[in-house]
Amino acid sequence: MTDRRPALRRDAERNRTRIVCAARELFAERGLGVGFNEVAHRAGVGVGTVYRRFADKPELVRAALEEPLDALVEVAARADEAARAWDGLELLLVRITDLLVDNLGLRDAALGGGAWELAAPATERIAEVMERLLARAHDEGDLRAGAGGEDVVMLLWLVTTLAEHAAEVRPALHRRYLQVLLDGLRSGPGRAALPEPLGPADVDAISRRWAAS
Amino acid sequence: MTDRRPALRRDAERNRTRIVCAARELFAERGLGVGFNEVAHRAGVGVGTVYRRFADKPELVRAALEEPLDALVEVAARADEAARAWDGLELLLVRITDLLVDNLGLRDAALGGGAWELAAPATERIAEVMERLLARAHDEGDLRAGAGGEDVVMLLWLVTTLAEHAAEVRPALHRRYLQVLLDGLRSGPGRAALPEPLGPADVDAISRRWAAS
DNA sequence: GGGGAAGCGGATCGACGCAATCCACTTCGG
DNA sequence: CCGAAGTGGATTGCGTCGATCCGCTTCCCC
Incomplete structure (x- = not known):
């Protein structure tokens, strides 16, 4: 449940949460075909930020x-x-x-x-x-x-x-x-x-x- | 059944037939999503030829x-x-x-x-x-x-x-x-x-x- | 409150697939 | 034999998607 992740700066942690929430919503609505770009947009965050936190799609999917x-x-x-x-x-x-x-x-x-x-x-x-x-x-x-x-x-x-x-x-x-x-x-x-x-x-x-x- | 089309040169008529056959096969196999490019390729014909005979997809679909x-x-x-x-x-x-x-x-x-x-x-x-x-x-x-x-x-x-x-x-x-x-x-x-x-x-x-x- | 590390955004690149065009060349048939 | 009819496919334009990169901002600890 509480996976061992390196500690993040306060704002980074907040953004990570936003990304996971956005991904959860989008995956739920439209399946795992949704791309990083769209996740980033819904999270109100740049694409780069998503790529920095989640190296691959499987990683994001797992979190979501x-x-x-x-x-x-x-x-x-x-x-x-x-x-x-x-x-x-x-x-x-x-x-x-x-x-x-x-x-x-x-x-x-x-x-x-x-x-x-x-x-x-x-x-x-x-x-x-x-x-x-x-x-x-x-x-x-x-x-x-x-x-x-x-x-x-x-x-x-x-x-x-x-x-x-x-x-x-x-x-x-x-x-x-x-x-x-x-x-x-x-x-x-x-x-x-x-x-x-x-x-x-x-x-x-x-x-x-x-x-x- | 026999639609009124302007008479075509012998080779053009043959190509038209090939195109319709290819379209029939491809549409049958994979649905109407198949593109003109692929139809042309399967018919052994250039894309231009398909476009000259069939102005839009509906026209080709109708024939097929x-x-x-x-x-x-x-x-x-x-x-x-x-x-x-x-x-x-x-x-x-x-x-x-x-x-x-x-x-x-x-x-x-x-x-x-x-x-x-x-x-x-x-x-x-x-x-x-x-x-x-x-x-x-x-x-x-x-x-x-x-x-x-x-x-x-x-x-x-x-x-x-x-x-x-x-x-x-x-x-x-x-x-x-x-x-x-x-x-x-x-x-x-x-x-x-x-x-x-x-x-x-x-x-x-x-x-x-x-x-x- | 200052400085350096951490984080950020999104413009940008390349690959891909598809629709559509265009013209130098070939082939047909009167 | 010659002009009209026909041909091929390279090319352009568009939109989508994954991924990267770097100038700038924000945080947080000293």
Whole structure:
């Protein structure tokens, strides 16, 4: 949390804080594609100042996403409480999508595959919880056969991408299609097996391409 | 079909054909964002030649998309045959998504809102058929309450965007999630009403933004 | 309160990609 | 064979983005 940084002059410290705040806002609004120039402008600071404090983008991203990443794993930690796994899964996914939609930078980091490895520990812990829930939901007969953790990642990409484009028109629209997708993943009468199963490597490749767009 | 163009010299006509073919391929692969430079290169022709034959992008797009647009409305025309509206709807959407996924330029034109008005007649005719099917499916109790034509557009955006990023990894993956979404839009026990209903104006605004990305 | 270190801003550079133009040259076809 | 039609692609102009550099300001300790 309190990383060991060399002590800064009072004004420099203040500017650093401003930069991190600006980056947090911009990353949240528009994803990790935002450039240093824009961050500097929003922080009311020259570009040089940003470059002096943060050598690379990963460094700035790390500073901006520390808290949101913690919030993400915390949400996952409280997902085991539901009596029925499916209910826990739904709640967890609603919360995760809300977090990712409110912070597109967090989305890029969490779903972006190896591109932003700083999120790896967080996503691994979440994947763990998720797999446990999925297995339980499957045992309890609620999860459609053939559906798995890979589908959750694709679902998150789909819903957050929609939210990205609908944000200024219908900020909460993503919930509508999250609902549709969840209902489609639930087991039910006359549900054919899903075609074209996915493996983890596929998901990784697709995520990488998606994040790069 | 056979538009009235001034007669061209034999070699010029051949080059025009090459350009249209190249544009068709490139638009299909990567959407309408492809530039004149690249079209010229793939056609084995100088940029100047492209600019001489096609004053603007819309003109080139029109030449490249005439056939695919016809195919699209033809598919819709044969969708009323199914005894049960829902079956016709599923089949129609499978066919439409296949067409749009195989031709991302067609997707951009068909879903892109006012940006590429050349597609308007086609999309209107399809929307007509679609609304009729949706109304019938609703009467027959298959369509989830609160779902409508606006959701179809969003569904197409979602599925084609996924296909765009998964194309090189799993070319047929879009069918998996089309299936999930369709199953989620079907009526069933315990299906809550969908939140955040959409209007046509919302869909238009979202489509415009999506197409611009 | 003075001086030197630390910090600052933003003009500026280079790379890149895309739209669009222009003209010396080639090719066609009557 | 010759003039009209057609051609290629270098080039210009524009906008974006990452990154650097240096003359000036501000801080803070002695």
